[in-house]
Amino acid sequence: MKLTEAKQQFISSWGSFGTHWGINRTMAQIHALLLVSADPLTQDDIMEELNISRGNTNMNIRELINWGLVERVILPGERKEYFTAEKDIWKVVKLIVKERKKRELEPMLQLLDKLEGVEGDKKDKNVKTFIDTISGIKKLGKQADKTLDMMIKAEESWFVGNLIKFFK
Amino acid sequence: MKLTEAKQQFISSWGSFGTHWGINRTMAQIHALLLVSADPLTQDDIMEELNISRGNTNMNIRELINWGLVERVILPGERKEYFTAEKDIWKVVKLIVKERKKRELEPMLQLLDKLEGVEGDKKDKNVKTFIDTISGIKKLGKQADKTLDMMIKAEESWFVGNLIKFFK
DNA sequence: ACATACTTTCAAAAAGTTTTGAAAATTCAA
């Protein structure tokens, strides 16, 4: 397979992969393109490669910058802004985990704390089931939260090299 | 807070939580409702509680059954089918991980295998960047795949009780 | 075999999300 074709396949799969993970198709495609590009690209390069409009490109680049996945690069003597993606995949994973944890897990845990204090007689089986379910989710959620915090701080070598031992 | 209100808040948040995780709102809401209901419910109960149509209810219940998150229950002497959700949250998490791994991670790894064999001179920096990126993703993806396999087999006590030690 | 209760299907409609592109805002060199 030729590089051009391989690139296209990667970009397109990364795009649909993204849609299952709460990241929109274009954002994931731009990310994929920058991941496999050796040099930084301009907005116009990206628009042309992916056949998308200026507005869409701009909006999604900014979102990628918010997530910390893409950086603006100013090349000396150039008026245009260039963009480049973090290439270390472990760092990429950590950035994504960090962002989603903040946006999703943390608000959910706050809500669960509140809901656990529901009024009512614990002998009522509906009340009991509700509280038990909420507590169960909260317990696991809190643990996941801690685990992810540690993962965010960890080195890749931990994940690739050592975790496996633990499971034995 | 009263039980009714707490239930509603939980259902609604679980619903929007789901949409960030590739699960549609209604499917997640039905799941939430069944999670906090002490007794099995019928399709009509669900339709009424969540104010959704018969078709939508039916379709999403079936999808939940496919995922293994919900079971059909036949009560003796009753014509109607009842539905109930797996209440053990650790099992729920494992079922979801298993399903998404199969649907998303595995196909992605297959593609990466194929793409890694791209033709071209490795001294060309574009070819090199492409191969390096793909290999990096593949390496981490394979490790994640193994780790998730072990997680799927693991007991909750491992996750809640022991993982934390490992990170120290 | 029939009638009734119940479940499933699916085309069309509604809702939700993403994309476009032209206009406005900003930046920068002269």
Add this chain to the structure above:
DNA sequence: TTGAATTTTCAAAACTTTTTGAAAGTATGT
């Protein structure tokens, strides 16, 4: 300053996904 290059915004359009509900299908007791 000015004006050309570049970036950003946002309302409307296009696209995608979800939902509806009526009709078709299936199962059950008599």
